[in-house]
Amino acid sequence: MATFFGEVLSVYSRAVEEDEEELEENEEDEQIRRELEEKRTVHLHWNPEVSELLRAGNKVQCSSFILAVGHNAASFLSVYILASANWDAVGRGVAWNERSRSGTGPSGEGSACVFYRHKDEPAVLICHVTCHIAEDQLFQWTEKVFGYLQTRGLTVTVLSDSSVADYKTADYLCSSSAPFLRSLRSSAFSDQPVCQSLEQPNIITGLPAAGVFGVFLIQEQHNKPVILLGIFSRAIH
Amino acid sequence: MFISSQDSPATFQGFTLVMPVVAVGNVGQLAVDLIVSTLNMRRVGYFHTDCLIPMAGNNPYASGKADAEELHTPAEVYTAAELKLAVLQIRAPIIQTRSKKFRQQLKSWIKASGFSRTVVLSSSHAYQRDDQQLQGTSLRYLMTPSLLAASADALKELGWREMERIPAFPGVDADAEPRLCIPGGGITKGLYTDGCAEDLPLAVLLLFCSEGDNIPDAFALVNHLNDWLHLLDGQSEEPNSKWKIPTSWSLLFGSGIPPALF
Numbered sequence: 001m002a003t004f005f006g007e008v009l010s011v012y013s014r015a016v017e018e019d020e021e022e023l024e025e026n027e028e029d030e031q032i033r034r035e036l037e038e039k040r041t042v043h044l045h046w047n048p049e050v051s052e053l054l055r056a057g058n059k060v061q062c063s064s065f066i067l068a069v070g071h072n073a074a075s076f077l078s079v080y081i082l083a084s085a086n087w088d089a090v091g092r093g094v095a096w097n098e099r100s101r102s103g104t105g106p107s108g109e110g111s112a113c114v115f116y117r118h119k120d121e122p123a124v125l126i127c128h129v130t131c132h133i134a135e136d137q138l139f140q141w142t143e144k145v146f147g148y149l150q151t152r153g154l155t156v157t158v159l160s161d162s163s164v165a166d167y168k169t170a171d172y173l174c175s176s177s178a179p180f181l182r183s184l185r186s187s188a189f190s191d192q193p194v195c196q197s198l199e200q201p202n203i204i205t206g207l208p209a210a211g212v213f214g215v216f217l218i219q220e221q222h223n224k225p226v227i228l229l230g231i232f233s234r235a236i237h
Numbered sequence: 238m239f240i241s242s243q244d245s246p247a248t249f250q251g252f253t254l255v256m257p258v259v260a261v262g263n264v265g266q267l268a269v270d271l272i273v274s275t276l277n278m279r280r281v282g283y284f285h286t287d288c289l290i291p292m293a294g295n296n297p298y299a300s301g302k303a304d305a306e307e308l309h310t311p312a313e314v315y316t317a318a319e320l321k322l323a324v325l326q327i328r329a330p331i332i333q334t335r336s337k338k339f340r341q342q343l344k345s346w347i348k349a350s351g352f353s354r355t356v357v358l359s360s361s362h363a364y365q366r367d368d369q370q371l372q373g374t375s376l377r378y379l380m381t382p383s384l385l386a387a388s389a390d391a392l393k394e395l396g397w398r399e400m401e402r403i404p405a406f407p408g409v410d411a412d413a414e415p416r417l418c419i420p421g422g423g424i425t426k427g428l429y430t431d432g433c434a435e436d437l438p439l440a441v442l443l444l445f446c447s448e449g450d451n452i453p454d455a456f457a458l459v460n461h462l463n464d465w466l467h468l469l470d471g472q473s474e475e476p477n478s479k480w481k482i483p484t485s486w487s488l489l490f491g492s493g494i495p496p497a498l499f
Contacts, residue, residue, distance in 0.1 A: 136332050139287035168488040172495045184293055186308045197306045200485045203294035205329075210291040213310055226308075228293065 039096055042133075042140045044148065046091040046115075059150040063123040067211045070161025072179075072231055074130045077159070082116060087126070091115040095141060097134035125149070133207050141207070142214030155189075156215050158228040160208035167232045168202055179233035184212065189225040204230055239314060239346050241282040247316065249323050249350040253466065256325040256343075258359040258428065261421035262446045265358035267455030267486075269326050272468065274298045274483040276317045278324060284312035284346070288339035290329040297328075297485035320468060323352065331424065340427050347437065354384055354438040356466070357428055358458055362421035363445040367403050374398060375445040376461050379417075379429050384438035395464060400443065419443065450489065456480065 050060060068077045081087075093113035112131035118124040133141055164178040181195040184204060198204070204212070208228055215226040241247050255272060257265025272278070289311040299305040311329035316322065331339050347355055363375065377400040380388065402415035419426045425441055432439035442462055446454045456477045463469055469479050 135290050136334065138291050142291075143287075168492050170488060170493045172493045184295060184308055185306065198295055200295055200297055200299060200305070201488055203292050205290065205292045209293040212293040212308065213291045 040134070040137060042093060042095045042137050042144055044091060044093050044144055046148075047089070050090050054148065060125065060148050061123050062125045062149045062151070063153055064155050064157070065125050065127070065149065066157045066159070067127045067129070067208070068159040069129045069207045069211070071130060072161040072233055073159035074128050074161075077126060077128055081126070082128070086119045087116040088119060089114055090117045090125075093127075093129075093141065093145070095131070095133050095137045097132065097137060099132040099134070129207060133210075138207060138210035139213075142210045146214045154225075156211065156226040158208045158211040158226070160204060160206075160228060160230045162204070162230055162232050164232045164234050166202075169199070179231050182230050182232065184228040184230070186212075186215065186226045189227050191227075195229065198230065204228060238285045238342065239282055239350070240285050243281060247281040247314070249316075249352055251351065251353050252316070252321045252323045254323045254325065254347065254350075254352040254355045255462070255466075256355065256357055257327055258357055258423045258425045259327055259330055260360045260423045260425060260443075261362050262360050262448050262451035262454055264360040264444055264446055264451050264454045264458055266327060267451060268358050268459040268462065269324055270297070270483050270485070271455060271459045271480045272462075273315050273324055273326060275479070275481040276320070276322070276468065278315035278317045278322075280313055281316050281323075282314050283310050284314065284325060284327075284342075286312065286339060286342055288331055288335040288342065289327065290332060292329045294485075298483045300484075321353075322466075322468065323350075336424050337427070340424050340431065343428070344431055344435070344437070347439075348435075352438075354387075354440065355432075356462065357425060357439065357441045358462065359419070359422050359425040359441055359443040360446050360451075360454065360458075361419045361425075361443055363447045365418075365420040366445055367401075367407065369401055370403075370445065376457065377401075377443050377445075379441040379443075381429065381432040381437055381439045383436050384440055387438065388440075391465065400441070452486070452489075 046054060053060065066077070068074045092115065095113070113127065113129045113133075116126040116128065118126075127145065164173060164180075167173070182198040182202070183193060183195050184198050185193065203209075208230070212226055212228055255269060257263075257269045259266065292311050294309055296305055296307040297309060299307075309328075312325065312327050315324045315326065376398070378392075378397045379400050380392075385392075400417065400419070402417050404410070404415050405413055405418075417426060417429070422443065425443065429439065429441050431437070442458060444454055444458050444461075459480060460476050
């Protein structure tokens with residue numbers, strides 16, 4: 001937006017533009033759009049063992065799927081869980097978008113979305129995500145990931161990472177109160193809650209929300225156990 | 238795609254559907270919140286689509302601790318069977334490149350469900366009104382021919398104003414056909430023109446507004462809708478007091494302030 005004095009301000013607006021008149025797209029535009037869409041497609045690459053299983057028409061056995069998104073959540077998993085060395089990296093996800101670094105092109109080198117499987121308990125799968133997945137890729141990501149999982153008896157745990165600045169509460173948050181945990185869980189999650197539930201009007205968006213929503217995809221039912229644990233902290237990387 | 242959350246699929250035959258469009262000031266969505274929360278409507282399912290940005294939260298209409306923990310998603314359907322009313326609430330923006338696809342999904346669901354009529358609540362930029370639109374009320378309506386035929390008497394009684402068609406280039410081309418223009422209205426115009434083309438009984442109620450605290454706008458729109466549909470009866474001196482504000486509207490202007498300030 002430009003003001004009367006000429007400076008350009010970037011403003012966030014909830015207003016949405018009116019639909020563009022449906023213009024005839026020429027062939028070149030269409031091709032560019034198609035190529036861009038193709039480039040933004042989410043790809044999952046599995047190791048040879050899993051690939052073979054999938055090729056045979058089977059799905060990845062999974063009783064517990066843990067999705068960690070963001071620096072704090074992913075670091076927690078790396079330090080306390082993955083460090084035990086009982087984990088095999090079985091696959092990785094690649095989603096190219098405007099925030100991908102130049103080193104991580106569509107080929108997926110240096111991927112920041114890795115799937116790990118427990119060596120002794122192969123039905124426990126971890127997805128460790130530190131990259132940005134764009135809004136238009138979120139749904140596709142969940143659809144693909146959950147599409148590969150055998151979902152009978154599956155429990156999904158999502159660990160997310162948010163800034164305390166995004167947390168709304170009527171009481172003033174003093175500096176000693178962060179970090180803290182909040183949870184969201186589906187009615188089918190019967191275990192004791194580990195922390196307070198996320199109060200309205202707070203919401204979770206992005207990949208953690210897509211992960212929760214992915215559970216709904218499974219057999220098109222609401223009643224799958226899912227718990228989202230969100231950490232609200234001051235340091236966001 | 239609609240997915241029922243109950244064992245038996247929900248039936249909407251003969252129901253009136255009220256739905257918002259994500260538009261300037263989120264007025265339609267706020268108005269729908271008031272309807273769901275006041276009428277204590279029951280969630281019957283959700284709308285499964287890749288066109289909306291994912292979000293998740295606890296019950297936005299919680300009345301206490303008992304019902305606060307309930308997982309909610311971006312697009313959900315609520316009903317009040319005794320009023321033959323269904324409401325689709327949309328809580329997330331539409332992904333820009335998929336607005337056309339979303340419109341098509343909505344349209345095919347509306348057609349398949351057998352709603353007797355669909356009422357779309359929307360808003361438009363107040364600053365883009367032309368001279369004739371500046372005068373009088375800021376509320377407008379649009380109706381597709383098939384609904385107009387059935388609601389002509391009611392409309393006459395209500396005395397509502399139809400959304401004006403305005404010239405595309407005012408003062409330049411006087412002979413050009415005036416056209417419908419809903420700036421900031423998102424998919425409103427698309428839904429309406431589709432409704433006309435496919436003979437859907439669909440009405441659009443919209444309000445000219447600016448962004449900011451849009452709660453008064455939501456009350457204006459929902460009271461306007463109530464004049465027609467009579468969702469809540471009973472006259473009171475303060476028409477806004479009959480609506481119940483949901484808990485999700487709290488802290489609109491952010492968290493509490495540090496007590497050390499005083």
